[in-house]
Amino acid sequence: MSTKVEENKETSGKRADKRPARPKKSNGQWKIDGHEPLNKNEIDKAEDNGLNVRARIETIYAKRGFSSIDSDDLHGRFRWWGLYTQRKPGIDGGRTAKLEPHELEDEYFMLRVRIDGGKLTTEQLRTIADISTEFARDSADLTDRQNIQLHWIEIENMPEIWRRLEAVGLQTTEACGDVPRVILGSPVAGIAADELIDPTPAIEEISRRYIGDQSLSNLPRKYKTAITGHPSQDVVHEINDCSFVAVEHPEHGIGYDLWVGGALSVVPRFAERLGAWVAPDQVVETWLGVTSIFRDYGFRRLRNKARLKFLLADWGPEKFREILETEYLGYKLADGPAPAKPLTAGDHVGVHKQTDGRYYIGVSPVVGRVSGTLLGQLVDLAEKYGSTRLRTTPHQKVLLLDIEEKDVETVVAELDALGLSSRKDLFRRSTIACTGIEYCKLAIVETKQTAADTITKLEERLADIEELPHPISFHLNGCPNSCARIQTADIGLKGQIVTTDEGEQVSGFQVHVGGGLASKDRDEAGLGRTVRGLKVTAENLSDYVEKLVRRFLAGRGETETFSEWAHRVDEEELV
Template identity: 85%
Template sequence: MSTQVEETKETAGKRAAKRPARPKKSNGQWKVDGQEPLNKNEIEKAEDNGLNVRDRIETIYSKNGFSSIASDDLHGRFRWWGLYTQRKPGIDGGRTATLEPHELEDEYFMMRIRTDGGQLSLEQLRTIAGIANDFARGTADLTDRQNIQLHWVEIENVPEIWRRLESVGMQTTEACGDVPRGFLGSPVAGIAADELIDPTPTIKEITSRYIGDPSLSNLPRKYKTAISGHPSQDVLHEINDCSMIAVEHPEHGIGYDLWVGGALSVVPRFAERLGAWVAPGQAVDVWLGVTQIFRDYGYRRLRNKARMKFLLADWGPEKFREVLETEYLGYKLADGPAPEKPTVAGDHVGVHQQKDGRYYIGTSLVAGRASGTLLHQIGDIAEKFGTDRIRLTPHQKILLLDIAEDEVNDVVAELDKIGLSSRKDLFRRSVMACTGIEFCKLAIVETKQTAIDAVTRLEEHLADIDELPHPISLHLNGCPNSCARIQTADIGLKGQIVTTDDGEQDPGFQVHVGGGLASKDRDEAGLGRTVRGLKITVDGLNDYVEKLVRRFLAGRGETETFSEWAHRVDEEELV
């Protein structure tokens, strides 16, 4: 019997040896597989560059109306100019996954305005406020990527909006699409007393040279950049495709530490250090090289595998750095040290002294919800106290710069009057929410108003708590895609339909706890812990968060953060 088995194995082995090897399936890497498009998105990008749609918007679609827009432009190339159709009102979250995109969309657009580095002048702020009131039904939300999003925009008004924005040096170019999206930059760049280096010149040079450049306008997927010279590491470098964080080299001085391959969504992955020190004069070339690697070697066959994080996972940081240096830079980068762990918060809420002796004031908008009217009110305060500089943060907050010391209290009081707090409040400082079902076609639950209601009730119910040892971040996302960074929040809530004990289908959330980045009370970045089987309804949100906070305060160690506590305790403590 054993001899027959051996003979069978031998015969099978010979047959396998004669069988021709299966051809390796293409990943759509341009430098490896050629540029033949392998899916619908790549075909449409190859047929016409997304940047070219602007001319059709201005000369055809804005004149002939929504019905005149070609489908491949509407659902593809419009993104290259910051435009998405928004969700049609009245469609509940349970139908999000069952309807076709055209059944979900309205004949109105979300428009995303780039504010690279989050820097705005008073004139720019007022221009956005005017556009919001004139063309967007007053909407103007702050995103966690330092952009501003308008809603209810009609195609007929897009050319006029562009004209107004560009007259004050702003743009929507490549605010969406498979392109270099808006750049995260330290909101206190150039003014913070403890800043190591000002990245503003680098961000300005990159955006002026390469945003709108056709050679970089067909990337495998979206591509996100973050650059900061502040020791708080305030741009979330662990979850961006390409990041540069200020660090002091023992021989070469202040430069940047290079990180590549971070992103969240449904397959979260933190960026990795390449171990390379980037001199300030090298930063633009290094960014270009990393971006070109993504263009040339990024995976294009499957769209859900097309982010930089998948390439980095396969290559590893050593190979990525070698390719960057040998194929794209033509020189070796110096080895460099890792940045030190931050000792100050990166949200910049509160009153802080600038390097010139004046002050900047960071104020909290709840979940980034703003309006044209509110932006005008902020502009009035800025003008009254003589500042021309406003900054947006990656935490959906606003900063007013250049406030005289003797006027700080007056500015704080004026901001309070319009509902903006500059204090380190219990929750409003650290709550974040994505667009949600109000406008987003992917969403399942409402997020903005839910977050606003939650903050109001939690601050009432927890009024007996004077101060938390660390702010507890509460992030609400309307779907699994993590635009609100739920996996890196102390309490992250992922929208879904929940079946109640009564068998009812209600909007609710899956719960993640204990996430965080190295820039937030952690030794290193870590994903939140999913509380297995726990799903809460929107109506049960406040009671759950209150219960969790009280358990933390009662059971934590003397110096223990919420994140540390959440990962230490038994799961029973978290339900």
Template identity: 85%
Template sequence: MKQTPRSGASARPARPKKSNGQWKIDGQEPLNKNEVDKAEDNGLNVRTRIEEVYSKDGFASIDPDDLHGRFRWWGLYTQRKPGIDGGRTAKLEPHELEDEYFMLRVRIDGGKLTTEQLRTIAGISNDFGRGSADLTDRQNIQLHWIEIENVPEIWHRLEAVGLQTTEACGDVPRVILGSPVAGIAADELIDPTPAIEEISRRYIGDPSLSNLPRKYKTAITGHPSQDVVHEINDCSFVAVEHPEKGIGYDLWVGGALSTVPRFAERLGTWVAPGQVVETWLGVTEIFRDYGYRRLRNKARMKFLLADWGPEKFRDILETEYLGYKLADGPAPEKPMTAGDHVGVHKQADGKYYIGVTLIAGRASGTLLTQIADLAEKFGSTRLRTTPHQKVLLLDIDEADIDEVVAGLDALGLSSRKDLFRRSTMACTGIEYCKLAIVETKQTAADAVAKLEERLAGIDLPHPISLHLNGCPNSCARIQTADIGLKGQLVTSEDGVQSPGFQVHVGGGLASKDRDEAGLGRTVRGLKVTVDNLSDYVEKLVRRFLAGRDDNETFSHWAHRVEDEELV
């Protein structure tokens, strides 16, 4: 029989609030397996074991805690075992999905490369990676089929030309996105290169910052196109002109996508060029000290900022970490030029840079060598990678432009504003990724070829971005694409499952075509199979062109129309 509390009886004591694992509030006792592993041994220390033990004794000798955790601190992930279909991704344990080969991520802060460095990466690709090479949307280059026995030699070759894999993955400061045209663009507001290089030199590989709650992404740009997708990074600096203080940076904090997307917010500050490094350090240390560590899926900066708000975050930054107040500052102006830098553009010194598209970032060791050959043939030794899976060749003489463009065309690299080639991105996909459900790279290439054939002669008012992701995460930024595709299995009416995508439409970051950044719209039940992808995108584009208002962008149209127009 249910007992009724007597009058005046004391209430049941409140259940104690669970710790969030914030070091400065809750102490540093590890609250999950990831935190235990990091506390027991810093991820940076695994390099010695790789060089002295694992590379000599082979894959079977690797400690599982190193293999599935600390290896990431040096840019290494096991890749997916071939032949495992997407339907089994969530059903198998990680060790059942993984192969005895690795993806190796080469860290390229700011996207700055020399032709010598590119040749080195190409040589490693051909010698140790079966010719694989992918450009990521983080300005890195990823290689595949890497065996543990060859990792020390790969490090030796990379470091000999000034490259590294240090903290290319893991719960650390990942690669620093930088404007691909830093120091060369004629319309640049400020060159962020000194800040990027100082942060990299002083803090990448620093043990005091090598145990963050989770990954931590930085972006810095001095270009008015805002070309580093600052809205979706943990900490970003965007060039802005203060009416009294001149050119400095606007500070943004707390952006990220994945399964819980959130845009970064301005702290309302003006950061002087000489304050960027210490301000970055303060924001990073806040994440280290106050970031949530109890639950792995809540351990990103965006969750802390959502709870604190920008005002509290700024106050903590200034009072506890900087020791001084930052100046108030204006928001950066809306960009009026595209940030992917595709095409031929004049540099500040009178020479030209040429931005080219690799379809969905797919390259090869051979192609990287050919790009280096072509650049050097015309006197250039400098290149840049971009946050849009593009490559820029710098320092081209005006008289050589046509010949260089023709040479790039011969390599399959387009410097034109193609219908879809330019604005298509794809993640690694099921070919190598243990999280993926569908194939992405070849699917993207096939879709681009079909769409450019079917829509030849169509005059699009602006590029329509098409982003393909192999799983529910967002490595290819699907929520910020005009048409974003999230990999999943699609079940037909007769119960047959096929690889396909959930569709997001109308997303985008701040640009000349939108008033502000916005997430894509989803329509209940709107899914498309891989086989029907080109048909669906073609239909959607034709509906947009037929139904748009004057000067209306695809994004505005996609958010305005009824669901039926998008199905």
């Protein structure tokens, strides 16, 4: 009897071993799993390409008004043309996660003007300024993606807005959506005396050939590009999907080092080098190859796993490079060295000499918040002194180009009178804030005014400190998605509702300390440190930051940066 039982057990075990393995769940990778859409977003994109919605905006929605807009267009395809519904006023942050998107949205739009490489003429900026004052209640924000965002846009005015923008060579095409977003470019491309190579031709060719191309307008999710030829590495390449960073090859000369798979949000991941040197005439086709890999192999089943960083984490850089070279380029890229550590700051604030002997002046609007009126005044000032060129930066700054040496001091003073500082201020220069609850449907707290108020208080309270040993970056984000790059700031603040000691729920922030990208003050990029339970109310923010700065100055080593100090000290020093 016992023998029979043992035999049955053995037989049963063998049967179990021979059962077919459960099929691996599809990731929605087109080249592996086919094109069947596996979620609502993919279904919507398969049914109609987002680029097609413009015709409906111009011929139907602009004529019949907001109530006529199809929901799938409103909440999806409109993004392909730079349009998001903005947050309805009066909805507090505690309700952000409790309400449905349609309950949060107003009948007005944020409009994102795409500015590849940050290059603007005064004619173009005046056009944006006029649109702001006429159609956007004088609103305007400089973003950390080199774009300009307007608010309070009504659908009825979009045909006229597009007409004006396109008449001066601007566009909103693919400023949002599952597409190649704006291409970050060095703000000093073609003018900096210490530039290694001018990336402008590559940026312009990618934009001309592929922005608005339907073969690349259905990517798994958003896709961000950065290209710089400047040694300051001024395009935050470590947190972009595809980046090209100038480097000198010992045999081939100056080209680009290729980085892939960076992004932040709630699962931050830095890009990785593929170890490949890309010649200047290979940049466009290499970009196309990386972008096509994302289109063909990117994960589409789950939206929160659909960024390129997840594919790179799955494959690793070696496999990624192999697929790029064998399936998409048809040739091997040369091996290449890593870029040297930057020796100068990449925000370009201050007065700097150009290659032609003239000067560019970088200024800091407070956390990127400007207005149509201010932009118009900036254009007037530029043209008054013979300049017709400006640049936006990935740090919410703006550069005024081509100023004669004799006019520099006068221009600096007049910019300052407009509230545009070219000084290396303690905090204004290094503070970034996202849109926040004022307009964003995802936000939990207000950011822009909170940041501005905090900067004012800090610069008053810390007036005894003429200059910090190293600039301390200070980033505020209204939600966990990190549009303001909180994990890469010396002091990064993630908006949330905080409970006070008295039990009251108020606006506040979770604190990250010691993050940063590679710079003259850091050897390499690193994520910020979080301390369990470390939260601060918006009201007490300036008190907390002042205390932290003074502790750093009192306890730092001789050459220690804030980030190094923040990662070294005990948690008690950070609370």
